[in-house]
Amino acid sequence: MGDATIPGAAVAIERTGAGARVVLSGDLSLVGVETIFTRLGEITGPGPIVVDGTGVSAFDTSGAWAIATLRRRLAAEGVEVRIEGLAPARAGLLETVEKSLPPDPVAPPATNGLIRWLEAFGTDVVTAWSTFTELLGLFGAVIVRVGEAFIHPSRLRFTSIVFHMQSAGLAAVPIASLMAFLIGVVLAYMGAVQLRQFGAEIFVVDLIAIAVLRELGILLTAIIVAGRSASAFTASIGSMKMREEIDAMRTLGLDPIRILVVPRVLALLIVLPLLGVVADLTGLLGGGVMAWLTLGVSPEMFIERLSDNIPVEHYLVGLIKAPFFALVIGLIGCHHGLKVEGNAESLGSLTSSSVVLAIFMVIVLDAIFAIFFATVGL
Amino acid sequence: MRAERPGGAARAEPPAPREAIIEVRGLVNRFGSQVVHNGLDLDVYRGEVLGIVGGSGSGKSVLMRSIVGLNRPTAGSIKVLGVDVLNATEPEIEAVSRRWGVLFQHAALFSSLTVQQNVEAPLREVMHVVAPLRKALARLKISMAGLPPDACGKYPSELSGGMQKRAGLARALALDPAIVFLDEPTAGLDPIGADAFDQLIRELRGSLGLTVFMVTHDLDTLHAVCDRIAVLAHRKVIATGTMADMLKVRDPWVQEYFHGPRARAAMADG
Numbered sequence: 243m244g245d246a247t248i249p250g251a252a253v254a255i256e257r258t259g260a261g262a263r264v265v266l267s268g269d270l271s272l273v274g275v276e277t278i279f280t281r282l283g284e285i286t287g288p289g290p291i292v293v294d295g296t297g298v299s300a301f302d303t304s305g306a307w308a309i310a311t312l313r314r315r316l317a318a319e320g321v322e323v324r325i326e327g328l329a330p331a332r333a334g335l336l337e338t339v340e341k342s343l344p345p346d347p348v349a350p351p352a353t354n355g356l357i358r359w360l361e362a363f364g365t366d367v368v369t370a371w372s373t374f375t376e377l378l379g380l381f382g383a384v385i386v387r388v389g390e391a392f393i394h395p396s397r398l399r400f401t402s403i404v405f406h407m408q409s410a411g412l413a414a415v416p417i418a419s420l421m422a423f424l425i426g427v428v429l430a431y432m433g434a435v436q437l438r439q440f441g442a443e444i445f446v447v448d449l450i451a452i453a454v455l456r457e458l459g460i461l462l463t464a465i466i467v468a469g470r471s472a473s474a475f476t477a478s479i480g481s482m483k484m485r486e487e488i489d490a491m492r493t494l495g496l497d498p499i500r501i502l503v504v505p506r507v508l509a510l511l512i513v514l515p516l517l518g519v520v521a522d523l524t525g526l527l528g529g530g531v532m533a534w535l536t537l538g539v540s541p542e543m544f545i546e547r548l549s550d551n552i553p554v555e556h557y558l559v560g561l562i563k564a565p566f567f568a569l570v571i572g573l574i575g576c577h578h579g580l581k582v583e584g585n586a587e588s589l590g591s592l593t594s595s596s597v598v599l600a601i602f603m604v605i606v607l608d609a610i611f612a613i614f615f616a617t618v619g620l
Numbered sequence: 621m622r623a624e625r626p627g628g629a630a631r632a633e634p635p636a637p638r639e640a641i642i643e644v645r646g647l648v649n650r651f652g653s654q655v656v657h658n659g660l661d662l663d664v665y666r667g668e669v670l671g672i673v674g675g676s677g678s679g680k681s682v683l684m685r686s687i688v689g690l691n692r693p694t695a696g697s698i699k700v701l702g703v704d705v706l707n708a709t710e711p712e713i714e715a716v717s718r719r720w721g722v723l724f725q726h727a728a729l730f731s732s733l734t735v736q737q738n739v740e741a742p743l744r745e746v747m748h749v750v751a752p753l754r755k756a757l758a759r760l761k762i763s764m765a766g767l768p769p770d771a772c773g774k775y776p777s778e779l780s781g782g783m784q785k786r787a788g789l790a791r792a793l794a795l796d797p798a799i800v801f802l803d804e805p806t807a808g809l810d811p812i813g814a815d816a817f818d819q820l821i822r823e824l825r826g827s828l829g830l831t832v833f834m835v836t837h838d839l840d841t842l843h844a845v846c847d848r849i850a851v852l853a854h855r856k857v858i859a860t861g862t863m864a865d866m867l868k869v870r871d872p873w874v875q876e877y878f879h880g881p882r883a884r885a886a887m888a889d890g
């Protein structure tokens with residue numbers, strides 16, 4: 243019949259009476275086999291079929307695999323395959339390969355695209371729900387540990403709390419204050435453009451103060467902290483989980499929630515409101531500077547207007563949200579870290595999803611607070 | 621490149637005209653002030669299973685890492701398959717590194733890939749083998765390494781230590797290497813698992829014509845599969861030879877190692 247004259251390996255099939263003769267030649271190693279294995283797959287009975295390996299120059303497991311699969315496939319069809327002209331060492335390799343040739347994989351039953359989509363959607367819903375309940379569970383566990391700490395203050399790990407306050411709080415001061423300062427600048431500038439049209443320049447103070455104190459100062463700080471610390475918590479706890487350090491702690495009678503989660507959550511609870519205060523101040527500063535430069539609102543006027551016209555409630559309404567944001571960020575970061583499994587992939591995907599979820603939840607909470615305060619008239 | 625290699629030769633013993641497939645000369649390895657190797661010489665012959673023994677921290681892993689190019693030695697020369705690996709060009713290194721496979725001490729499987737994908741990785745990334753052939757060959761290698769077919773879809777973290785070693789071996793064998801480097805392949809395996817692994821190495825050496833460079837502490841393994849043993853001590857290879865030769869070596873460490881109760885038990889079994 244045909245002749246495959248591709249460089250590498252070659253296969254020639256000659257029909258001989260009832261059966262056929264398959265003459266293999268050339269390089270029957272990985273590279274060569276790639277050129278002929280589809281062609282070998284087309285060989286069919288009737289038999290007997292003789293495979294002649296006299297002209298084979300190189301031979302490795304791939305070549306042995308090609309012959310072994312040919313022989314097994316034809317044997318299943320009741321066609322006998324005989325091998326000729328293979329050197330003893332190669333025949334030995336063929337025998338080893340035939341002995342350990344795994345069964346053909348069973349293809350998973352094809353499912354329809356809609357069903358697959360529904361299944362994935364259902365899985366997502368169930369995962370979201372179980373994440374929610376697990377987060378509540380972790381929250382409860384943290385409350386229990388903190389409650390215990392009231393009775394036995396020595397159970398609280400002060401060194402650890404201070405360490406996390408430093409890395410999640412103090413280290414975030416520059417970025418949080420810079421961000422707030424710029425937000426103040428932007429608000430003042432945008433306000434100036436609009437308010438000048440009405441000759442109501444002085445209202446820029448109200449605009450800046452209310453926006454920064456009530457909403458933006460604390461919200462953006464929380465978003466920055468979510469990006470910095472939720473990921474750090476997930477990565478550090480997650481890599482401990484990956485290397486079975488968490489399991490080791492459990493077997494030693496150490497409680498990972500008390501040792502790892504509580505200090506992180508408490509540290510955030512302490513530092514996020516403080517960062518919020520810093521952001522409020524620098525936000526006002528940025529706005530004040532810009533109002534002075536573009537509208538000529540002097541610092542004295544700014545401060546006077548601020549103290550006369552802006553009730554302190556705005557500031558309190560902003561700050562009261564901070565501990566809630568801190569709790570959400572800390573719990574999500576630690577929870578995702580504890581969910582990490584034994585592979586690098588899950589560490590990466592959980593770290594990124596912890597940041598996304600933490601930021602999303604902060605914004606959702608903020609919206610809920612906005613509705614709540616509007617309803618109670620604050 | 622592949623064609624020049626003779627096919628799987630079943631050899632029970634090292635061939636008579638001994639061709640050195642790895643030649644290490646005057647190797648010096650220093651980390652800071654710590655000298656790990658100082659003027660180390662070693663030959664590995666084609667088709668043999670060489671066992672490397674030596675105390676913990678004597679530099680067995682560093683020797684292996686130096687040969688496969690993961691650790692640049694301070695001085696010395698290393699030739700693998702005739703290529704001077706320390707001074708070779710990039711393509712030469714690439715070509716020669718396709719002809720060795722390495723099983724690391726902790727298997728070093730890619731944790732985010734399944735066992736099958738681990739074995740497919742070199743076939744895909746290095747040889748660019750088409751998918752159906754690649755998958756079939758990976759499954760064959762996994763089976764040859766003695767893992768059941770259902771291990772293919774598992775992730776490394778779902779396997780026991782012994783199964784991880786087998787999966788690591790399957791990956792090391794993926795490209796049909798001429799040489800495999802095994803770093804403590806049976807460490808941490810139960811005796812039955814270790815015996816099965818020894819058996820596997822011996823079988824594969826026979827049918828694939830492998831040269832095996834094996835770091836091991838396991839006296840049973842040394843006895844069961846190694847043609848030759850090289851002892852690493854005092855920053856050098858202080859002795860090479862068969863198990864019987866080792867018994868005659870004068871060095872106190874070698875004496876203690878091969879005359880201890882464990883050694884005697886291993887010899888008695890054989």
Ligand SMILES: Nc1ncnc2c1ncn2[C@@H]1O[C@H](COP(=O)(O)OP(=O)(O)O)[C@@H](O)[C@H]1O
Nearest residue numbers: 651654656674675676677678679680681682683
């Ligand atoms: N990258 C490195 N940096 C510094 N020291 C190293 C490094 N790798 C190995 N060593 C040192 O070299 C010595 C030999 O290590 P190794 O080869 O791993 O020992 P073993 O014989 O147990 O496999 C050890 O003392 C180790 O501390």
Ligand SMILES: [Mg+2]
Nearest residue numbers: 680681725803
């Ligand atoms: Mg070692």
